[in-house]
Structures are given as structure tokens and as C-alpha cells.
Amino acid sequence: MIPAIPKESCVEALRTMLVIRRLEEACIVAAHEGKVPGHFHVYTGQEATGVGVISNLEKSDYVYSTHRNHGHLIAKGADPKKVLAEIMTKATGYSGGKGGTLHGCAPDLNFPLSSGIVGGILPISVGTAYSQKHRGLPNVTAVMFGEGALEEGAAYEALNLASLWKLPILFVCENNTSEVERIPGGTQYHAPNLCVTEVTDLAKALNLTIRVVDGIDLGAVWTVASEARARAVSGEGATFIEVRTETWPGGQWPTLATGITDIRHAWNDEIPKGYEHLAAWYRRKDPVLSVARELMVTGMIDRQALEKLDSEVQEEMSEVVKFANDSPFPSVEAALTNVWPQ
Secondary structure, three states: OHHHOOHHHHHHHHHHHHHHHHHHHHHHHHHHOOOOOOOOOOOOOOHHHHHHHHOOOOOOOEEEEOOOOHHHHHHOOOOHHHHHHHHOOOOOOOOOOOOOOOOOOEHHHOEOOEOOOOOOHHHHHHHHHHHHHHOOOOOOEEEEEEHHHHHOHHHHHHHHHHHHOOOOEEEEEEEOEOOOOOOOOOOOOOOOOOOOOOOHHHHHHOOOEEEEEEOOOHHHHHHHHHHHHHHHHOOOOOEEEEEEOEOOOOOOOOOOOOOOOOOOHHHHOOOOOOOHHHHHHHHHHOHHHHHHHHHHHOOOOOHHHHHHHHHHHHHHHHHHHHHHHHOOOOOHHHHHOOOOOO
């Protein structure tokens, strides 16, 4: 529940979640306008995970991500203007437009890279955690990945080494297929080819500390991440956290669609016109609306303040979109810079 988070941090956490949501909505609009090239993945519906975990980290801690990285970047403090510009492959993005959406990064924030290769980021993050332990640093590495990464051999090697060497790392498995019945060997989309019915069985076999948490519950995610970080810096080793979320029904490329979130739905129980078939999402599964409701129930914010907060975020996002749209594409000459040592 929300009260697990210090009171002064609650509204700021919701604000960050709103920035992530509005950025992803802007990303989908830009894609429909032909401004986002190729394949991309939005973080809609998983905001409480990224914010709940990363808000527990120190600035000097590291974060690594996968192809669904936009929300993780914002939660780590990245500039939304540079994030969206990079998604749109503009020169003002964090990688000068070369990384695009699948390889988001913010090196100055200890967010070195994301990997579009499923499972590819786990060994890299373990290397960073090994370095932190070897140098005696009071820091941790958090690696965010989907349950599909556990189909890859590299994941097992990474988990095994982290367990053997008691590395200061948080393995955050964002299981956004938790509502899908797992049939071993199943090949349908969003039902991974794993021979287990619980993804934590894999971590358990490697003697990792395991935690399972509801991805709608920001307070629960925050508490589990706080405890995991404390364990890591005290030398007790890695924690495997399975956060069970549910994919936004309109969030799968290439048929992306979104209703622009109306914060008033946190209290008026209305469903956007045309989205009646997704009523369960708005009423029970949307983490942004869920956290907003909890903050109102606990008296941490009222409707007027909530609308003001959202209005401020939407104003900020208008500036973000303008910045990204107005930014130039990289020059032809820039194509050969920073790609090979001279």
C-alpha cells in the first residue's frame, strides 16, 4: 500500500508516473504520424514498477534496461525532451539519434545502455555489479527485464554468477504476461516457451532470494526494492524480484492504440468512449489511476491538486513534443562518429 512510501515522496512518485504515461502517449501519437521508425515498445501499465524500484536507488547506483526502456529512463531522472528526441532519432537525443527507442541510455545518470537483444542486458549488468563489489563500493545495480529473457541461456549464466558471488544486484523481472495461462512449450504470442509455470522457479533453483509483488501496488514494489537494495549493500547478495503486471491491451506493436489518460477517471469511474471493452483496465489495472485513487483515499492529495499536477505534466509534455519535433536529424557526417575507435 502507498503508506509504505515516505509521505513527501508519494506525490513526486505519482508525478513521475504521469510523466512516463504522457511520454508514452506522445510516442504513440508520433508513431502514428510516421515519426518513430521501426519497432518500439511502450511502458504503459508498468509505471509503478519502474518508479517503485528506481526511486529507491542512489544517483551513483546503476540501471540497465531492455527494449521497453522509456519509463526506466524517466524514473532514473532522464530529460524527457532528450528521451523523446532519441526515440524519434533526432540529433538532440541522448545518443544523437543513433540509439533510437530500443537502446535508450543516459550515461551521465549511470544508465549506460539498454539492449534490444532479449536477455542480452543481464550479463552486462552482472559485470557492473561485480565491479562494484570488487571495488568495495556501497552501490547496487538494478537490471530491468521481461520474463521472456529467461528463455535465453545468457540469463542463467548471469543469475548463477550473481548468486555464487553474492553480487549487489537487483534482478527485476517485469512479468507482463502474468495473466496468461502458462502452457509449457506453448508458442502463442505472449506465452513464453518456458517449461515452468512460475518464473521464480528458475531463480529458486539458483539459490537466489526471491520476492513476488503486484505491479499495481506502488507501495509494495517500493518496499520490496528498498529491502533488496539494503540486502545488496550489506553483502547479502542479489535478489530476484518478479513484478506481476498486466499489459495495456492496446500496447502491442504494430497495432498500438491508446486513449489519452484522463486523470478524472481516478474518481468518476467513467470509461473513455470507444474503450468500453477495456473497462477492467481503467477500473482495476491501470497503475496511474490506482495510485491516484490511493493518494486521495489517504488524504495525501485532493482532486483539485491532482488535476493541477496532471495539467502541469501535460504542459511539460507539450514542450517535450515541440522540442523533439523541432530538433534536427543527425548530419550525414555524424554517421561515422563514435562507432569505431580511431
